[in-house]
Amino acid sequence: MDQDFKVKLLEFVKLALIEDVGEGDHTSLSTIGKSKGGEAKLLAKEDGLIAGVDVALEIFNCIDSSLQLEVFIKDGSRVVYGDIILIVRGNIHSILKAERLVLNVMQRMSGIATRTATYVDLLKETNAKVLDTRKTTPLLRFLEKQAVKIGGGENHRFGLYDMILIKDNHVDYAGGISSAINNATIYKKDFGIDIPIEVEVRNFEELNEVLACEGVDRVMFDNFIPEDVKKAVKLVKGRLVTEASGGITLDTIKDYALAGVDYISVGALTHSVKSLDLSLKAKLI
Structure with a gap:
C-alpha cells in the first residue's frame, strides 16, 4: 500500500466514521459492557474473488490499534461459500464500530475484483488488456480502481488531471x-x-x-x-x-x-x- 493510497484511506475512514458513528454507537454502548472482549470471523457467503483485505486491516487498526487480526485469505484469492477470510479479536465495541465499514468496503471491492477477473479471463489468449473508467462512486474511486487491479485489470486515468x-x-x-x-x-x-x-x-x-x-x-x-x-x-x-x-x-x-x-x-x-x-x-x- 503506497503512501498516497494510505493517506486517502485514512481520510476516508475518518469521514466514514463521522457519518456512521456520529456521537456514539448507542446500541453497543447500551447493551454491551465497554471492556468486554470477543472475536469475529469474516466469512464468504458466496463464491468470488476477494479484495480489500489490506484495506480492512487498516480500518481495524485505525479504529483500535489493539485489535488482533489473523488473515487466512489474501487479496486476489478465490473464495467459496463458508471460507474464513480473517478473524479479528479484541474489544467488542471496536469490532462493532468497524463492522459495517469493513463489510461495505470489502463487499464492493470484492464484487469489482470478481467481475474484472471474469473479463480478464476471457482475454488470456490475446494481447489486449482490460481497463476501468471514471464511472466510479464519488470519493471511492481510489478503492474501486484498486479492486480492478486486484482483479487483474489495469487502471485508465484516475481523474481529469492525469x-x-x-x-x-x-x-x-x-x-x-x-x-x-x-x-x-x-x-x-x-x-x-x-x-x-x-x-x-x-x-x-x-x-x-x-x-x-x-x-x-x-x-x-x-x-x-x-x-x-x-x-x-x-x-x-x-x-x-x-x-x-x-x-x-x-x-x-x-x-x-x-x-x-x-x-x-x-x-x-x-x-x-x-x-x-x-x-x-x-x-x-
Whole structure:
C-alpha cells in the first residue's frame, strides 16, 4: 500500500466514521459492557474473488490499534461459500464500530475484483488488456480502481488531471478534431505539463484526422463494431496505442481483443457491479 493510497484511506475512514458513528454507537454502548472482549470471523457467503483485505486491516487498526487480526485469505484469492477470510479479536465495541465499514468496503471491492477477473479471463489468449473508467462512486474511486487491479485489470486515468482525453463533447465544442488536438498540444507546452493525449473517435473520418496530427499518444475507437476496430488498428499501424470502448460486454469482449486492439475499457467493471456477499460473525471470548 503506497503512501498516497494510505493517506486517502485514512481520510476516508475518518469521514466514514463521522457519518456512521456520529456521537456514539448507542446500541453497543447500551447493551454491551465497554471492556468486554470477543472475536469475529469474516466469512464468504458466496463464491468470488476477494479484495480489500489490506484495506480492512487498516480500518481495524485505525479504529483500535489493539485489535488482533489473523488473515487466512489474501487479496486476489478465490473464495467459496463458508471460507474464513480473517478473524479479528479484541474489544467488542471496536469490532462493532468497524463492522459495517469493513463489510461495505470489502463487499464492493470484492464484487469489482470478481467481475474484472471474469473479463480478464476471457482475454488470456490475446494481447489486449482490460481497463476501468471514471464511472466510479464519488470519493471511492481510489478503492474501486484498486479492486480492478486486484482483479487483474489495469487502471485508465484516475481523474481529469492525469491525462488529456479528448472526447466527443470536447471535439464538438472545440470545433473539430484537429482544433482540439492543436489546442491541447499548445496547452501542454505553455504550462509545461507532461501527460499523454488520447483522442476518442466516432468514425474513420475522425480517425484519419487524428492520424494526420502530431502529439497524440492514444486513440479510442468509440462504439466501433469489432470488424471496424480491426480495420482501424490496421490504419494506425502501431503509431498510437489503441483502445476500444463503448457497450462492450462479456459476450463481445474477446471479439474486440482478437481485432488487435491494445486496451479495452469497460465501464461496467465499476458502475453497476454487484457486491460480493460477506458477513462478520461474532463470538464471545
